[in-house]
Amino acid sequence: MSAQPDPGRQVALSVNNIEVIYDHVILVLRGVSLEVPDGGIVALLGANGAGKTTTLKAISNLLHAERGEVTKGAIEFRGQRVDRLTPNDLVRRGVCQVMEGRHCFAHLTVEENLLTGAFTRKGSRADIAQALEKVYHYFPRLKERRASLAGYTSGGEQQMTAIGRALMAQPTMILLDEPSMGLAPQIVEEIFAIVGDLNARERVSFLLAEQNTMVALRHANYGYILENGRVVMDGQASDLANNEDVKEFYLGLSTAGRRSFRDVKHYRRRKRWLA
Amino acid sequence: MGFFFEVLIAGLLSGVMYSLVALGFVLIYKASGVFNFAQGSLVFFAALTFVGLMEHHLSFGVALVVTLLVMIAVGLAIERFVLRPLVNQPQISLFMATIGLSFFIEGLAQLVWGASVRGLDLGIQDEPIAWISDRTGINISKFDLMAAGIAAVLVIALALFFNRTRIVRALRAVADDHQAALAVGIPLQQIWAIVWAVAGFVALVTGLLWGARNGVQFALTFVALKALPVLILGGFESIPGAIVGGLIIGATEKLAEVFVGPYVGGGIEGWFPYVLALMFLLVRPEGLFGEKIIRRI
Numbered sequence: 293m294s295a296q297p298d299p300g301r302q303v304a305l306s307v308n309n310i311e312v313i314y315d316h317v318i319l320v321l322r323g324v325s326l327e328v329p330d331g332g333i334v335a336l337l338g339a340n341g342a343g344k345t346t347t348l349k350a351i352s353n354l355l356h357a358e359r360g361e362v363t364k365g366a367i368e369f370r371g372q373r374v375d376r377l378t379p380n381d382l383v384r385r386g387v388c389q390v391m392e393g394r395h396c397f398a399h400l401t402v403e404e405n406l407l408t409g410a411f412t413r414k415g416s417r418a419d420i421a422q423a424l425e426k427v428y429h430y431f432p433r434l435k436e437r438r439a440s441l442a443g444y445t446s447g448g449e450q451q452m453t454a455i456g457r458a459l460m461a462q463p464t465m466i467l468l469d470e471p472s473m474g475l476a477p478q479i480v481e482e483i484f485a486i487v488g489d490l491n492a493r494e495r496v497s498f499l500l501a502e503q504n505t506m507v508a509l510r511h512a513n514y515g516y517i518l519e520n521g522r523v524v525m526d527g528q529a530s531d532l533a534n535n536e537d538v539k540e541f542y543l544g545l546s547t548a549g550r551r552s553f554r555d556v557k558h559y560r561r562r563k564r565w566l567a
Numbered sequence: 568m569g570f571f572f573e574v575l576i577a578g579l580l581s582g583v584m585y586s587l588v589a590l591g592f593v594l595i596y597k598a599s600g601v602f603n604f605a606q607g608s609l610v611f612f613a614a615l616t617f618v619g620l621m622e623h624h625l626s627f628g629v630a631l632v633v634t635l636l637v638m639i640a641v642g643l644a645i646e647r648f649v650l651r652p653l654v655n656q657p658q659i660s661l662f663m664a665t666i667g668l669s670f671f672i673e674g675l676a677q678l679v680w681g682a683s684v685r686g687l688d689l690g691i692q693d694e695p696i697a698w699i700s701d702r703t704g705i706n707i708s709k710f711d712l713m714a715a716g717i718a719a720v721l722v723i724a725l726a727l728f729f730n731r732t733r734i735v736r737a738l739r740a741v742a743d744d745h746q747a748a749l750a751v752g753i754p755l756q757q758i759w760a761i762v763w764a765v766a767g768f769v770a771l772v773t774g775l776l777w778g779a780r781n782g783v784q785f786a787l788t789f790v791a792l793k794a795l796p797v798l799i800l801g802g803f804e805s806i807p808g809a810i811v812g813g814l815i816i817g818a819t820e821k822l823a824e825v826f827v828g829p830y831v832g833g834g835i836e837g838w839f840p841y842v843l844a845l846m847f848l849l850v851r852p853e854g855l856f857g858e859k860i861i862r863r864i
């Protein structure tokens with residue numbers, strides 16, 4: 293396998309050539325492999341419908357609720373197969389997904405939302421209160437809004453609530469799906485900065501699905517680019533950010549003359565095939 | 568004045584029975600955000616099963632236990648075969664599924680036990696309690712008082728069971744967003760299985776009390792319709808709401824029948840609760856204790 297995000301660190305999550313089919317007929321992932329090292333931030337990039345969300349849901353096993361199924365390949369977390377576990381089991385093991393579109397519980401207050409995240413925890417009241425304080429430490433804004441119904445908070449606050457809610461389960465890995473969606477650039481920066489902080493100080497690893505390639509590559513260590521349910525390119529975040537094709541097709545920047553999208557796609561596929 | 572109280576008390580007692588019915592709905596609503604159309608059928612099914620077993624010469628206790636086990640099994644089966652495939656589907660799909668389910672359960676009950684009307688004797692007489700009538704001149708039915716007592720115990724037990732904040736929060740979360748609840752590690756399937764099994768148990772108690780009062784017959788399924796105004800009044804997801812709503816509906820419908828009825832030719836008991844609920848809906852659509860309706864996301 294060519295995917296080796298960081299040879300220096302232990303692999304926490306490894307996805308091995310998985311194929312995902314929705315409704316028994318719709319083939320969406322056609323062999324995706326990737327790795328997330330312990331303590332890393334890995335970006336999963338690609339256009340609409342490339343399969344980013346599907347990959348994350350395959351890992352967290354929320355796919356069942358979407359009538360999807362992993363039909364080939366294997367997913368391992370810390371050396372153990374996890375593809376048959378329920379989302380509940382996965383959360384207990386430390387893998388928690390923050391879904392695209394936030395999905396806060398609208399009728400619960402911000403604080404109640406956070407507390408739902410502690411459902412799997414066995415800890416005492418004091419432990420949970422402490423975890424709550426920690427979330428408020430990272431997201432001071434949530435503390436101000438703690439008593440508001442989540443349905444009435446802003447998009448940025450909802451995104452923070454969703455991440456905070458996942459943190460309450462004390463995960464070691466967060467699958468973060470499009471945190472930047474629909475948010476103003478400043479808020480996006482604020483959220484990514486906190487993600488970086490959580491990674492550095494709490495040692496939470498992140499697998500980050502993003503369409504916002506530029507921002508994602510700035511905060512990630514490593515990146516994978518998905519196209520049509522396949523990984524077409526991967527590399528160190530800085531390399532990808534400087535790669536001409538990535539610049540042209542995902543960042544909309546171009547130095548060379550425009551080439552046809554099809555050519556490049558073909559060339560990419562060939563290259564991967566030979567590798 | 569004595570007569571007024573007699574009517575009021577009779578109303579409150581029948582109100583407890585409404586609360587009981589409403590409770591079955593509240594449980595499911597709390598855990599999935601869906602009005603369980605099949606609750607009335609479960610009530611019918613439970614009562615019919617119990618009476619059917621009694622006809623096979625099982626003792627009261629054995630029949631009760633067997634019926635309870637059957638109802639729990641039915642609850643678990645519903646979770647496994649109807650709800651699980653519908654996780655994360657729009658709530659209208661779940662609602663439609665409960666409609667289908669209600670026809671299936673009604674059909675099944677009649678297929679197994681036949682469709683004839685049966686009596687159910689719980690050994691409590693429906694007669695005024697002499698002790699009270701002698702002293703105060705107010706007639707209170709022994710049966711109504713017992714039924715209300717049993718219902719009250721059940722309602723309180725459930726209120727306590729579902730009052731642990733962690734569970735309540737999880738239920739509310741599930742009702743709000745199935746997938747997000749799964750994502751934070753709430754075991755949706757176990758929660759649904761428990762709640763449906765409990766709803767089956769509530770249906771059994773309801774079926775016995777209502778069956779003893781009105782006979783075990785198909786009309787028991789319409790008990791569900793009685794719960795609707797109670798739920799609108801009290802709020803669909805609130806146990807205290809079901810209790811208070813039931814009492815209000817029970818009391819006001821009897822009072823209205825007795826004191827207003829004569830002026831309009833009587834028979835208002837049948838529709839009065841719905842009008843009350845309708846008026847309430849205009850003022851406070853979420854009910855007395857219901858969750859606030861969120862108008863922007």
Ligand SMILES: Nc1ncnc2c1ncn2[C@@H]1O[C@H](COP(=O)(O)OP(=O)(O)OP(=O)(O)O)[C@@H](O)[C@H]1O
Pocket residue numbers: 314315318320338339340341342343344345346347358359360392503
């Ligand atoms: N539940 C589903 N049933 C059938 N097809 C689905 C389902 N969910 C996603 N798909 C299809 O799978 C493909 C990949 O979708 P996915 O949501 O994984 O893409 P994505 O990369 O996350 O896109 P976006 O950036 O728009 O979120 C799309 O073609 C989509 O139509």
Ligand SMILES: [Mg+2]
Pocket residue numbers: 344345346392469470
């Ligand atoms: Mg997506």
